Amino acid sequence: MRVRILALALALATLGCAIPASVPAQAPEAAPGEVVAVLTAARIHTLDPAQPQATALAWDAEGRIVAVGKAAELRRRFPQARHVDADKGTVVPGLIDAHAHVMGLAQALMSADLTGAGSKAEIVERLRAFAATIPEGAWIVGRGWDQNRWPEQAFPTAADLDAAFPDRPVWLVRVDGHAGWANSAAMAAAQALEGARALDGDWQPEGGHIVRQDGRASGVFVDGAMVLVERAIPAPDAAWQEQALERALELAVANGLTGVHDMGVSREELALMRRFADEGRLPLRISAYADGDGPALADLCAHGLYRHPSGRLQMKGVKLYIDGALGSRGAALLEDYSDEHGNRGLLVTDPQAYAAAVIKARDCGVQVATHAIGDRGNRIALDTYQHALAARTARADHRWRVEHAQVVAPEDLPRFAALRLVASMQPTHATSDMPWAGERLGQARLAGAYAWRRLLDLGVPLALGSDFPVESVDPRLGLYAAVPRQDLDGQPPGGWLPGQRLSAVEALRGFTVEAARAGHDESEVGRLAPGLRADFVVFDRDPLAVPPAELPKLQVRSTWVDGQAVYTAD
Numbered sequence: 248m249r250v251r252i253l254a255l256a257l258a259l260a261t262l263g264c265a266i267p268a269s270v271p272a273q274a275p276e277a278a279p280g281e282v283v284a285v286l287t288a289a290r291i292h293t294l295d296p297a298q299p300q301a302t303a304l305a306w307d308a309e310g311r312i313v314a315v316g317k318a319a320e321l322r323r324r325f326p327q328a329r330h331v332d333a334d335k336g337t338v339v340p341g342l343i344d345a346h347a348h349v350m351g352l353a354q355a356l357m358s359a360d361l362t363g364a365g366s367k368a369e370i371v372e373r374l375r376a377f378a379a380t381i382p383e384g385a386w387i388v389g390r391g392w393d394q395n396r397w398p399e400q401a402f403p404t405a406a407d408l409d410a411a412f413p414d415r416p417v418w419l420v421r422v423d424g425h426a427g428w429a430n431s432a433a434m435a436a437a438q439a440l441e442g443a444r445a446l447d448g449d450w451q452p453e454g455g456h457i458v459r460q461d462g463r464a465s466g467v468f469v470d471g472a473m474v475l476v477e478r479a480i481p482a483p484d485a486a487w488q489e490q491a492l493e494r495a496l497e498l499a500v501a502n503g504l505t506g507v508h509d510m511g512v513s514r515e516e517l518a519l520m521r522r523f524a525d526e527g528r529l530p531l532r533i534s535a536y537a538d539g540d541g542p543a544l545a546d547l548c549a550h551g552l553y554r555h556p557s558g559r560l561q562m563k564g565v566k567l568y569i570d571g572a573l574g575s576r577g578a579a580l581l582e583d584y585s586d587e588h589g590n591r592g593l594l595v596t597d598p599q600a601y602a603a604a605v606i607k608a609r610d611c612g613v614q615v616a617t618h619a620i621g622d623r624g625n626r627i628a629l630d631t632y633q634h635a636l637a638a639r640t641a642r643a644d645h646r647w648r649v650e651h652a653q654v655v656a657p658e659d660l661p662r663f664a665a666l667r668l669v670a671s672m673q674p675t676h677a678t679s680d681m682p683w684a685g686e687r688l689g690q691a692r693l694a695g696a697y698a699w700r701r702l703l704d705l706g707v708p709l710a711l712g713s714d715f716p717v718e719s720v721d722p723r724l725g726l727y728a729a730v731p732r733q734d735l736d737g738q739p740p741g742g743w744l745p746g747q748r749l750s751a752v753e754a755l756r757g758f759t760v761e762a763a764r765a766g767h768d769e770s771e772v773g774r775l776a777p778g779l780r781a782d783f784v785v786f787d788r789d790p791l792a793v794p795p796a797e798l799p800k801l802q803v804r805s806t807w808v809d810g811q812a813v814y815t816a817d
Contacts, residue, residue: 280307280308280309280313281307281308282305282306282307282313282314282325282327282328283306283307283308283328283329283810284305284306284328284329284330284331284810285303285304285305285321285322285325285328285329285330285331286303286304286305286331286332286333286338287302287303287318287321287322287330287331287332287333288302288303288333288334288335288336288337288338288785289302289333289334289335289336289337290302290337290338290789291303291304291315291337291338291339291775292337292338292339292340292755292775292789292791293315293340293774293775293776294339294340294755294756294759294760294773294774294775295315295774295775295776297776298315298316298776301315301316301317301775302316302317302318303315303316303317303318303320303321303322304316304321304338304775304781304783305321305324305325305328306781306810307810309809310780310781310808310809310810310811311778311779311780311781311810312775312776312777312778312779312780312781313777314777315775315776315777333785333804333805335787336785336786336787336804337785337786337787337788337789337790338775338783338784338785338786339755339759339783339784339786339790340759340760340772340773340774340775340782340783340784341503341504341505341506341759341772341780341782341783341784341806341807341808342503342504342505342506342722342758342759342784343504343505343506343507343508343532343758343759343762343763343766343772343773344499344504344506344507344508344712344713344715344720344722344758344762345508345671345710345711345712345757345758345761345762345765345766346508346510346650346651346671346673346710346712346713346714347507347508347509347510347712347713347714347715347720348424348509348510348511348714348715348716348717349492349495349496349499349507349509349512349520349533350488350491350492350495350509350512350516351424351715351716352495352498352499352715352716352720353488353491353492353494353495354390354491355390355391355716356491356494356495356498357483357487357490357491357494358377358388358389358390359373359374359377359387359388359389359390359419360373360377360389360390360391361373361389361390361391361392361419361422362390362391362422363391363396364391364392364393364396365396365397366397366398367397367403367407370389370392370403370407370419371407371408371411373389374387374389374408374411374412374417374419375411377389378412378415384415386415386416386417386418386433386480386481387412387415387416387417387418388417388418388419388420388480389417389418389419389420390419390420390421390422390424390716391420391421391422391716392419392420392421392422392428393421393422393574395574395682395683400683402426402428402458402465402467403428403466403467404460404465404466404467405428405429405430405431405433405434405464405465405466406431406466407466408428408429408430408431408466409430409431409432412430412432413431413432414432415432416429416430416432416433416435416436416479416480417429417430417432417433418433418476418477418480420473421574421575422574422717423572423573423574423575423717424572424716424717425469425470425571425572425574425575425577426467426468426469426470426473426572426575426577427467427468427473427476427477428466428467428468429466429467429468429476430466431466433476433479434446434464434466434476436476436479437475437476437478437479439479440478440479446464446475447459447462447463447464448462449462451472452471452472452474452475453471453597454470454471454593454594454595454596454597455468455469455470455471455472455473455474455593455595456468456469456470456471456472456577456593457469457472457475469571469575469576469577469593470571470575470577470593470595471593471595488519489519492519492520492523493528496523496528496529496530496531497530497814498720499530499531499720500530500531500806500808500813500814501803501806501814502720502721502722502723502803503722503723503784503786503803503806504531504720504722504806505531505532505772505782505783505784505806505807505808505813506531506532506533506534506762506763506768506772506782507531507532507533507534508534508536508671508710508712508762508765508766509533509534509535509536510536510566510616510618510650511536511537511538511539511566512535512536512537512538512543512562513538513541513542513543514541514542514543514546516535517535517543517553517560517562520533520535520560521555521560524555524557524559524560525555527557529557529559529560530808530813530814531559531808531813532558532559532560532561532772532782532808533559533560533561534561534562534563534564534766534768535560535561535562536562536564536565536566536614536616537562537564537565537566537613538566539565539566539567539568539596539604540565540567540600540603540604540607543562543565544565544604544607544608544611544613547562547563547565547611547613548607548611548613552612552613558771558780558809559808563613563614563766563767564613564614564615564616564648564766565604565608565613565614565615565616566616566617566618566650567596567601567604567605567608567615567616567617567618568595568596568601568617568618569594569595569596569598569601569617569618569619569624569627569628570592570593570594570595570618570619570620570621570623570624570627571592571593571595571620572620573620573621573653573654573680573684573687573688574680574683576590576592576687577592577593577595578592578593578620578621578624578653578654579591579592579593579594579620579621579623579624579627580592580621580622580623580654580688580692581621581622581623581626581656582692584687584688585686585687585688585689585692586686586687591623592621592623592624594624594627598627598631601617601627601631602631602634602635605617605631605632605635606635609635609636609638609640609641609642609645610640612642614645614646614647614648614767615632615635615645615647615648616647616648616649616650616671617631617632617647617648617649617650618650618651619649619650619651619652619653620651620653620654621653621654622654622655622656622659622692622695625649625652625653625654625655625656625659626656626659628649629649629659629662629663629666632647632666632668633662633666636666644667645667646667646668646669646764646765646767647666647667647668647669648668648669648670648671648710648765649663649668649669649670649671650671651671651672651673651676651714652670652671652672652702653672653676653696653697654688654692654695654696655695655696655698656695657694657695659695660695660698660701660702660705661705663702663705663707664705664706664707668707669707669708669709669710669761669764669765670702670707670708670709670710671710671711671712671765672697672699672702672709672710672711672712673711673712673713673714673717673718673725674699674711674725674726674727674728674729674732674749674754675713675718675719675724675725675728676697676714676717676718677697677728677732677743677744677747678728678732678733678734678743679718680697681732681734681739681743681744684696684697693744696744697744697747698747699729699747699748699749700746700747700748700749701747703749703753708761708764708765709749709753709757709761710757710761710762710764710765711725711729711754711757711758711761711762712725712758712762713725721799722758723790723798723799723800723801724799725754725758726751726754726755726758726790726798727795727796727798727799729748729749729753729754729757730748730749730750730751730754730795730798731748731795731796732744732745732747732748735799737796751790751791751795751798752791755790755791759773759774760773760774761773780808780809781807781808781809781810782807782808782809783807784803784805784806784807785803785804785805785806785807786801786802786803786804787801787802787804788801788802802816803816804816
């Protein structure tokens with residue numbers, strides 16, 4: 248069950264993150280290395296094997312942890328330090344979303360929220376309300392529709408929008424970001440572009456699919472076909488982008504995130520984030536991954552891996568694509584979709600071009616992360632990695648990643664361990680997809696689908712995330728989905744494919760220790776131990792002790808980065 252977040256997000260974005268007087272927003276001036284604060288709490292889960300639990304931690308003026316231990320002991324050792332009292336709260340290491348899209352969330356927060364809409368009529372109703380808030384004649388853009396939630400469970404058409412919006416262009420991105428829905432005005436704008444090829448006919452764009460009826464474009468564009476419409480949308484100005492990013496960052500820290508692995512960041516987006524970092528406006532850490540074999544990767548190869556002096560922003564990896572998404576039947580499968588014979592999905596990148604990009608990144612010392620959802624997509628990624636990593640120039644501790652690893656042929660699962668890969672997976676994808684995944688795949692293929700437990704038991708590190716804005720930015724929902732594998736209504740009883748469930752501590756490690764390790768950042772974040780950054784979250788209750796059904800209801804009391812509160816609940 249998906250959670251509607253964007254309406255809430257717009258409200259949260261307007262809230263001030265005021266810090267109580269006892270927890271000043273800025274630490275007093277102190278000499279480097281001098282202990283400036285001691286936090287005490289009912290319980291601190293450090294996730295550090297040397298000292299798993301504590302009731303206090305101390306950090307210095309640079310925001311690094313100096314000591315972890317018992318409250319009385321640390322108060323006695325550092326009597327001059329500011330005391331931060333978390334009272335009966337529980338502290339855990341800062342939560343890191345290992346796969347998300349910061350600018351995607353930013354753009355979604357400035358668009359019509361279609362998440363969870365149960366019919367096309369509801370979509371139109373929301374669009375009418377949104378259209379009243381933007382300038383007359385401006386494109387109506389939105390995100391979050393999912394035909395699997397509708398009674399007919401079929402792709403929509405332009406005609407479904409034309410009656411309400413006959414002259415105003417409308418472009419709506421599907422919840423997974425791998426398909427778009429246009430009205431006739433939007434398609435006409437796309438067609439009017441100089442040099443644009445007719446949308447009708449029997450041709451298909453590379454790496455994409457135009458859905459047609461009797462040879463005419465119906466209004467749905469999948470993966471590589473989406474650009475045919477999107478290039479006609481006027482680009483937002485700098486002020487719009489800045490406001491959008493601010494909203495996304497505020498929402499992230501309000502939900503307990505201290506770090507995000509941002510998958511697919513362009514050169515221009517990195518420049519915007521860098522300006523925020525320069526101005527001290529990045530409240531969390533962003534590990535950006537270049538958007539494919541393009542200018543951002545070229546910069547890494549020409550100038551080396553990037554890290555901002557503040558430690559809040561870096562780019563050390565590249566995000567590549569091999570296939571589409573399961574919900575739009577774009578995930579590349581070895582056999583036909585069970586609910587659409589003759590369709591085996593899409594390869595959004597030519598395998599030879601993909602292999603060339605992997606080798607380019609390897610030779611530049613850039614970490615590779617590949618989007619692979621279908622069993623064919625995953626096999627191509629594994630085969631390509633195996634070939635590239637066999638070279639003498641391959642780094643031993645490469646930690647190359649497969650993003651999603653959603654449907655894997657059972658015989659391919661052990662290859663993740665053999666190749667020393669990281670499986671970067673999103674728990675809420677399973678609970679969102681479970682109502683229809685069996686129809687798409689058939690029961691036999693489910694044996695290797697959303698296989699968290701099987702991969703973990705093989706010794707494969709699981710870095711967990713959300714893929715926001717595809718799913719909610721709230722990591723508590725990911726913690727919950729990972730443990731009972733149920734929706735928020737507690738369905739199905741016993742969980743979906745319950746043999747693949749994780750324990751609460753395994754789920755928490757996926758959002759902390761393993762996410763940090765996946766980004767080569769375990770010496771900085773992911774645990775609460777001396778020498779590491781004082782990044783942590785204060786919950787009202789213990790996420791490792793409450794019943795699983797209570798995990799989504801945990802309250803974030805405060806979020807801390809470098810020993811500074813970047814969010815405190817009123």
